[in-house]
Amino acid sequence: MWSVSDDALVAGLATGDQQAAAAFVRRFQRRVYGLARTIVTDDRAAEDIAQEAFVRAWKHAAAFDPRRGSVVSWLLTITRNLAIDAVRVRRPVAFDPDALLALDPVADGPDLADLAQLGDDTDRLRAALVRLPTEQRRAIVLSGLLGYTAREVGEMEDIPLGTAKTRIRTALIRLRTALVAEERTE
Amino acid sequence: MSPLSCSQVQESAPELALGILGGAERAEVVYHVDHCARCQAVVAQFAEAADALPLLAPELEPPAGFETRVLARLGAPKRRSRRRLVIAAAVAAAFAAILSITVVRVVESQTGGTTSKPVTVAMAAASGKIPVGWAYVTNGVSVAVAVDYGIGVPDGVYTVRVDPAAGPVHDLGTMTITGGRGSFTGKSPEPLSSGSTISMVDASGTQTCQGTVA
Numbered sequence: 001m002w003s004v005s006d007d008a009l010v011a012g013l014a015t016g017d018q019q020a021a022a023a024f025v026r027r028f029q030r031r032v033y034g035l036a037r038t039i040v041t042d043d044r045a046a047e048d049i050a051q052e053a054f055v056r057a058w059k060h061a062a063a064f065d066p067r068r069g070s071v072v073s074w075l076l077t078i079t080r081n082l083a084i085d086a087v088r089v090r091r092p093v094a095f096d097p098d099a100l101l102a103l104d105p106v107a108d109g110p111d112l113a114d115l116a117q118l119g120d121d122t123d124r125l126r127a128a129l130v131r132l133p134t135e136q137r138r139a140i141v142l143s144g145l146l147g148y149t150a151r152e153v154g155e156m157e158d159i160p161l162g163t164a165k166t167r168i169r170t171a172l173i174r175l176r177t178a179l180v181a182e183e184r185t186e
Numbered sequence: 187m188s189p190l191s192c193s194q195v196q197e198s199a200p201e202l203a204l205g206i207l208g209g210a211e212r213a214e215v216v217y218h219v220d221h222c223a224r225c226q227a228v229v230a231q232f233a234e235a236a237d238a239l240p241l242l243a244p245e246l247e248p249p250a251g252f253e254t255r256v257l258a259r260l261g262a263p264k265r266r267s268r269r270r271l272v273i274a275a276a277v278a279a280a281f282a283a284i285l286s287i288t289v290v291r292v293v294e295s296q297t298g299g300t301t302s303k304p305v306t307v308a309m310a311a312a313s314g315k316i317p318v319g320w321a322y323v324t325n326g327v328s329v330a331v332a333v334d335y336g337i338g339v340p341d342g343v344y345t346v347r348v349d350p351a352a353g354p355v356h357d358l359g360t361m362t363i364t365g366g367r368g369s370f371t372g373k374s375p376e377p378l379s380s381g382s383t384i385s386m387v388d389a390s391g392t393q394t395c396q397g398t399v400a
Contacts, residue, residue, distance in 0.1 A: 018260075018261070021257065021260045021261075022253075022257055025253055025256050025257060025260070026253060029248050029252060029253060029256070030245040030246060030247060030248070031243075031245050033246050033247070033248035033252065034243050034244050034245040034246035035240050035243035037246050038243040038244065039243075041310075043249060043400070047248060047249055047252060047255075050248060050252070050256075051252075051255060051256050051259060054256045054259070054260065055256075055259050055260065058260050069237055072241070073237045073238060073240070073241070076240035076241065076243075077205075077237055077240065079240065080205065080240045081205055084205065084206075122238075122241040122242070125235075125238050125239070125241060125242060126242065129242070140239070141242075143201075143204050143206050144204050144236060144239035145239050145240065145242055145243065147205070147206060148206065149201070149206045149207075149208060150201055150206065165197070165200070165201070168200050168201065168204070169200045172200045172203070172204070172232050172235050172236060173232075173235075175235040175238075175239075176231060176232065176234050176235035179234060179235055179238060180234070
């Protein structure tokens, strides 16, 4: 069962195959729980979210379209959205923006050609993230990973909303460039 | 078509792709995108990178019994065989070869198959609540720290310090952060129980981040 591809597992999940469901959970539970825990920073809430993510994936497996992205991205997007919804309800105030100021500008990172040599999307994304200017890196991690809105990023960084939006946009464009550059070399 | 222009919608496209656009604004943008092929294409481009961002989160071992509880909700059988465990270990090893920092596995390999489940400790930046990485405690004494977000911790060399709930503070060794990331493994001379802290201290003696054992 473990040699089955991710796509095939989801297909099995969609048909109600119980073995596929079990293998699916085992394969992705660390990633799903890890992402949920990262965003909500609470063990119990993270488990609730991770469980719900698997339930939703199970319910919507038939609608999964492999042409639109990988299984892991699909599942983690479900997880992230659930976690962000939970944080929005429970988070009373944004955290201290001063903590972000401790960042140092990143030194030399790999150039785009080197990025293309890296093994998978995660490696390339990490490498591309390191190459971003610090303020863009902070903005994209806060918004893209932790789910803070542009307004919240602006408040935490003490910058105008427009500047926060620009940082998020520019960072996302650069990250996409790194990912697309790789695809073109394949 | 909504009152929003294409340029207005495309301005919001990154936030829509990241899922951080809220309320009425999101509804307006989504309505426009649903009816505009050009804006759909723009959002799709941003979504390509946005969808990959969650991959940056570290993998974490869920609480004991997680798999069983999930499968119960899915109506799937609860299978617990030795073969499954062996295969799962092989899969975990394969993941370890791919991912850069997977601290739990480091701890497990050092203890040779411990019977004690690692305790997860979230490391947060000292001046706020920004998660910067993770610490793990296995068998009460084996400590692993991973900083993996690229935010909150400047590059440099840090002392990894443990403060047992009862007993003196100990410095376990140093940890180098490069490009916002780094990892450390060591052993505490005294058991770390609930309330014990693990912190990273910079060269000036300032605590940069800390986690507390739950």
